Amino acid sequence: MVQPVEVNIQSNYREIHDTFSADMKAITSLAEKWHLISQIYHSQGEFEAYLSIIRNLGSQRILDCACGTGFPSIELARRGFNIVGSDIDLDNLELLRTLQGRASCDFPLFNCSWFNLDKEAFGEQFDLTLCLGSSITYFESWNEGVAELSMNFSDMRKCLECFRTITKPGGFVLIGICKHYTKTKRTTSITFKPRHIGGETYHMTWALEYFWDKRLKTWQCDVSNIEEESFSIRLISYLFDKDELKDFCLSTFRNVKEIDVCPEPYHDILLLCEV
Numbered sequence: 001m002v003q004p005v006e007v008n009i010q011s012n013y014r015e016i017h018d019t020f021s022a023d024m025k026a027i028t029s030l031a032e033k034w035h036l037i038s039q040i041y042h043s044q045g046e047f048e049a050y051l052s053i054i055r056n057l058g059s060q061r062i063l064d065c066a067c068g069t070g071f072p073s074i075e076l077a078r079r080g081f082n083i084v085g086s087d088i089d090l091d092n093l094e095l096l097r098t099l100q101g102r103a104s105c106d107f108p109l110f111n112c113s114w115f116n117l118d119k120e121a122f123g124e125q126f127d128l129t130l131c132l133g134s135s136i137t138y139f140e141s142w143n144e145g146v147a148e149l150s151m152n153f154s155d156m157r158k159c160l161e162c163f164r165t166i167t168k169p170g171g172f173v174l175i176g177i178c179k180h181y182t183k184t185k186r187t188t189s190i191t192f193k194p195r196h197i198g199g200e201t202y203h204m205t206w207a208l209e210y211f212w213d214k215r216l217k218t219w220q221c222d223v224s225n226i227e228e229e230s231f232s233i234r235l236i237s238y239l240f241d242k243d244e245l246k247d248f249c250l251s252t253f254r255n256v257k258e259i260d261v262c263p264e265p266y267h268d269i270l271l272l273c274e275v
């Protein structure tokens, strides 16, 4: 278990965008790969949808407990929201530290598993806890090379319980899950619109396979640029659909509202849970 420790990283990550445009083969860590993927996958429309929900909630202190490499926490911080980020993956946090410097927005980062979201360690509870980007399905497998998982719904409930305890009574937890995880689907293929980032054009495709009997999903992601440099990642994760997640949430939180405002069919559907 990773205890919540505020990380004071002097990140030595190189200039990420420049590296991307110069030499895609230099992208080796999952954090660097995810950062590029997230820039192709996330959109301004999706961010605006989150922004409008968060503004309406009027939350003062926000914890992004799956902050990854900074979507949406960096943009929220730039707009004056009071953010704290946490994540289990130290590489993500190091990269986010570099990106914070470049975006001139500094907010505290904690290296912390969801199972250890502890108000004593953080020294506070939050008005709003975010867990976006279908992160919840990866609670034991955000790593290349994880070969198998056996779904344990009680661990899933523990995660939600920890989201609840780190959030103030009367506050909210906002959880995102991909709209494609439905029991009628066995596969999903997505070809993203080419994205221009740092002077380079990137192409990305996703192939997801759903093994409902094993409660397992595989995600294959291929990214390339016009020089035909490329990388792929393949991650596995647990599989449950939005209605199952909603049932878990209803047994943990006072009230759960489903919100479908993100623009693309591959973006999240949101569950707004009241603590």
Ligand SMILES: C[S@@+](CC[C@H](N)C(=O)[O-])C[C@H]1O[C@@H](n2cnc3c(N)ncnc32)[C@H](O)[C@@H]1O
Pocket: 038, 065, 066, 067, 068, 069, 070, 071, 072, 086, 087, 088, 089, 092, 112, 113, 114, 115, 131, 132, 133, 134, 135, 138, 139, 140, 141, 142
């Ligand atoms: C799909 S990425 C999403 C990142 C970001 N929110 C976004 O939307 O771009 C999933 C994130 O969840 C984090 N994560 C997965 N399991 C975790 C756990 N048990 N505790 C804390 N973070 C976890 C991963 O390290 C990763 O940064």
